[in-house]
Structures are given as structure tokens and as C-alpha cells.
Amino acid sequence: MSSLDPTQPPEQDPRREKLREWLARLPARHGMQIESLRSASDDASFRRYFRVDTDSPAASLIVMDAPPPMEDGRPFVHAAKVLGEAGMTVPEVLEADLEHGFLLLQDFGDCTYLQALNDDSADVLYAEASKALIKAQSASRPGVFADYDRDLLMREMMLFPEWYVSRHKGVELSAAELQTLHTTFETLVSSNLAQPAVYVHRDYHSRNLMLIPGTGNPGVLDFQDAVHGPITYDLVSLFRDAYLSWPEERVLDWTIRHWERARAAGLPVHRHFDDFYRDFEWMGLQRHLKVLGIFARLYHRDGKNRYLSDLPLVLEYTLKTASRYHALAPLLRLIERIEEHKPAVGYTF
Numbered sequence: 001m002s003s004l005d006p007t008q009p010p011e012q013d014p015r016r017e018k019l020r021e022w023l024a025r026l027p028a029r030h031g032m033q034i035e036s037l038r039s040a041s042d043d044a045s046f047r048r049y050f051r052v053d054t055d056s057p058a059a060s061l062i063v064m065d066a067p068p069p070m071e072d073g074r075p076f077v078h079a080a081k082v083l084g085e086a087g088m089t090v091p092e093v094l095e096a097d098l099e100h101g102f103l104l105l106q107d108f109g110d111c112t113y114l115q116a117l118n119d120d121s122a123d124v125l126y127a128e129a130s131k132a133l134i135k136a137q138s139a140s141r142p143g144v145f146a147d148y149d150r151d152l153l154m155r156e157m158m159l160f161p162e163w164y165v166s167r168h169k170g171v172e173l174s175a176a177e178l179q180t181l182h183t184t185f186e187t188l189v190s191s192n193l194a195q196p197a198v199y200v201h202r203d204y205h206s207r208n209l210m211l212i213p214g215t216g217n218p219g220v221l222d223f224q225d226a227v228h229g230p231i232t233y234d235l236v237s238l239f240r241d242a243y244l245s246w247p248e249e250r251v252l253d254w255t256i257r258h259w260e261r262a263r264a265a266g267l268p269v270h271r272h273f274d275d276f277y278r279d280f281e282w283m284g285l286q287r288h289l290k291v292l293g294i295f296a297r298l299y300h301r302d303g304k305n306r307y308l309s310d311l312p313l314v315l316e317y318t319l320k321t322a323s324r325y326h327a328l329a330p331l332l333r334l335i336e337r338i339e340e341h342k343p344a345v346g347y348t349f
Contacts, residue, residue, distance in 0.1 A: 016050075019065055022102050023052065026095050030104070031055035037063070046070040051107065062091065064103040073098045076224035079145070083223055086139035086199070088132050089216045090223065108219035114206035114243055122246070123254075126238070128217040129209055130258040133234055134265050137198040140228065148200055148229020153189045157286060159293025168296035169341045177334055184331040191282045195230040196268040202226060204234035205241045231262075231269065232276070236284035242291050242314050255280060281321050285328070288318040315339070 016037075023034050036053035040062060050063040066073045077093050084090045095104035117125055146152075161181055165171050173181070201208075202225045210219035235258055239251045259276050262269045270276040291314050295307040315335075322332035 015065055015067055018100065019050070019063060019102055022097055022100065023063065023104070026104065030061065030094065032061065036060075060107045061094065062105040062107045064105060066101040066103065068099070068101050071101060073101055073103055073224075075226070076103065079223045079226045082144055083136055083199070083201075083220065083226070087135035089212065089219050091219070091221070108210040108212055108221070111211040112207055113209040113211060113218060116211040117206060117244065122250075125211070125217065126254050127257070129204075129238055130235075130254070130261060132216070132218060132220065133201075133204065133238070134258075134261055134267065136201070137231065137262070137267055138265055140198040142197070142228055145199060145226050145228045147197070148227040148233070150189055150193060152227070153192055153286060154185060156290035157185050157188070157293075159297060160289040162293065163296040163300065164292040165338055167300050168343050169338055170343070171338050171341050177337075180330045180334050184328065187327055188282055188286045191279065192230045192233075192286055195232060195279050195283070197228050198231045198267070200227050200229045200233045201237070202233070204237045206238075206243055230279070230283050231267065232280045232283040233287065236280055236287060240284045240288070240317050242295075242310050245313055245316075252277075278325075281324070285318065285321045288314050288321070292318065 020034055020037060023032055023037070026032070031054040033053045033055070037050050038052075040049040040051040046067055048065040050065065051060050052063060053060050064073070064076070066076070073096065077096055077098070080090050080093050084092075091106040091108060093103060093105060096102070113125060113129070161173060161178070165173060201220070201223050203222050204220075208220065208222040209217075210221060211217060212219045235255065239246075239254055255277060256273060259269055259273055263271075270279070292311065295311055295314070298304040298307045319332065319335060322328040322335065
């Protein structure tokens with residue numbers, strides 16, 4: 001059992017013991033009850049999160065364990081400052097030991113958008129998420145975050161043939177099929193990079209947005225990979241969520257409303273919605289291909305099988321988008337051929 005496993009008994013978890021020692025050395029003003037330290041969550045990386053109670057009634061704090069050298073807490077601290085100053089509701093960083101990978105954070109509670117969203121709440125919650133996104137994008141300037149450049153966009157899509165096609169589906173692509181992928185990837189990247197560049201969270205979706213009653217929603221988490229890149233990226237993460245889906249006509253309505261807000265805020269979006277929507281769809285396709293590869297890698301390399309149940313929805317998004325554009329027809333035919341194969345199973349560590 002890995003020392004990074006959040007289910008591991010504390011006495012067999014050296015990182016957790018070091019974390020407790022660090023908490024014990026922090027100022028008493030935080031009022032932490034260190035004996036209450038317990039697992040809060042983990043994610044698709046090596047990071048873990050713990051919750052610790054404080055002396056204040058019904059109050060708690062979050063402790064992030066980002067073990068070096070696998071993780072680096074500095075991008076989180078930097079992005080929290082930038083996005084917070086831009087008007088997003090992000091957790092305050094109360095204490096940091098970046099050398100050892102420990103952060104003490106404000107606690108936004110347990111209720112994610114994924115839990116809170118339903119037919120009645122969706123219009124309001126998505127409007128609030130749209131407005132928060134526009135605040136961050138309006139504050140954007142180059143040089144603050146790394147560029148979401150061609151190399152990064154392409155590397156992300158290459159996860160699809162490596163991990164989803166080859167490893168998960170067990171399909172060997174011919175030279176002609178590899179050329180089809182290469183041509184499609186170049187087409188998508190050219191479209192993506194033609195968009196105006198703004199701050200990009202990169203995982204702006206229902207599992208990273210928190211419902212905070214009585215305050216400015218949403219509470220935004222997991223922003224350490226923020227970059228400066230295409231203006232539709234976070235919007236497609238939000239509305240074409242890998243973890244839940246909505247009728248297309250409803251997504252279209254929300255996207256139109258966001259586009260109207262963005263125009264009113266002076267963001268450099270297309271004057272015509274159909275151009276904006278095409279950018280939204282092609283950006284989404286880049287993301288969906290990446291996510292198919294990531295979810296397959298999480299299963300086969302990291303043994304995290306909970307993401308397998310989310311693959312069908314992401315594949316559905318991919319096929320629907322590819323079916324709507326003539327330039328993407330070769331990709332559609334290729335994926336349909338790949339899907340004739342049953343997935344390969346078994347972990348690789």
C-alpha cells in the first residue's frame with residue numbers, strides 16, 4: 001500500500017505524521033484540534049486533502065498534502081493569489097510549507113456543484129459560475145501564467161492514441177490512421193490558438209466548484225494548473241462536464257447567455273454567436289480527446305478505476321461534435337472503428 005494512500009492507517013503513513021507535526025508547530029491563533037485530522041478527499045494526482053476542526057463552532061480547515069517531488073505547491077499559491085485578486089472565490093492560503101508540500105487552507109465545506117446541481121438549481125448555479133469566470137477572464141494579462149501553447153495542447157491530445165486507443169482499447173493504428181489523427185489534431189490546435197487568450201483554470205467543472213450558501217458562488221478549487229489560453233476552454237469544461245450531462249438545447253441556452261455576458265463585459269469574443277459556438281465545440285473536442293486519454297491512464301497506470309464509468313459520456317461528447325463538422329468526418333470514422341473493439345483490462349503500475 002502506497003504511503004500516499006488516503007485510506008492507509010495513520011501509523012503506516014509517514015507523510016501524515018509529518019503533516020501532523022507541521023500543524024502542531026503552527027500559530028495557536030488557528031485554534032486547530034489536531035487530533036481531529038481526517039481524510040477529506042484525494043484527486044487524480046498525488047495530492048491529498050485532510051480536514052481538521054478548530055475551536056470555533058462548526059468551523060474547520062483544509063490541509064493539502066502535495067508531496068515533493070511529485071507535486072509542487074507553488075503554482076497553487078500563485079494561482080490562488082491571482083484568481084482571488086481577479087474576483088473569484090478561492091480558498092485563502094493560511095499557512096504554507098512549500099519545501100515539504102504542506103498547505104493550510106480555508107474550508108469551503110463538502111457540497112460540490114456536482115451534488116447541488118439539479119433541474120431547478122442549474123440555471124442559477126451555472127449563471128453564477130459564468131459570472132465568476134468572466135471576472136477572472138476580464139482581469140487576464142499575459143505573463144502571469146504559462147501560455148497554453150501549441151506544444152501543450154498537442155501533448156494533451158496525444159494521450160488519446162497512447163492511453164485510450166492503444167492501452168485501453170487495444171487497437172493498433174495504421175500509418176494512414178495515425179495521419180488522420182495528426183491532421184485532425186493540427187486542425188483543432190490551429191482553431192484553439194486563434195481564440196483570444198485569457199486566464200484558463202483548466203478544470204472548471206462541477207467537482208471543483210463548491211456551493212457556499214450566503215456568499216459569492218462558486219467556491220473554486222483545483223486551479224494549480226492555470227494557464228493563459230483559449231477563451232472558451234473553461235466554458236466547455238463547465239457545460240460539457242465529464243461527470244454530468246444536460247440536454248443540448250439547455251447547454252446551448254447557457255452558452256448564449258454566457259456569450260452575452262462576456263460581450264457586455266468587454267471580453268474579446270466573436271460578434272456572432274455561431275462563430276463563438278464553433279470555437280466552443282472545437283475547443284471541447286480537444287479537451288474530450290485529452291480526457292479520454294487521462295481517464296484511461298488513471299485506470300491502467302494508476303489503478304484508479306472510478307474514472308472508467310465517466311468514459312462513455314466523454315466519448316459521447318466526442319462523437320457528437322465530430323459528427324457535426326465536415327472537417328472532422330475522418331476523425332469520426334476512425335473513432336467509430338476504434339469503438340468496435342472491446343477495451344483492454346488490467347492495471348499497470
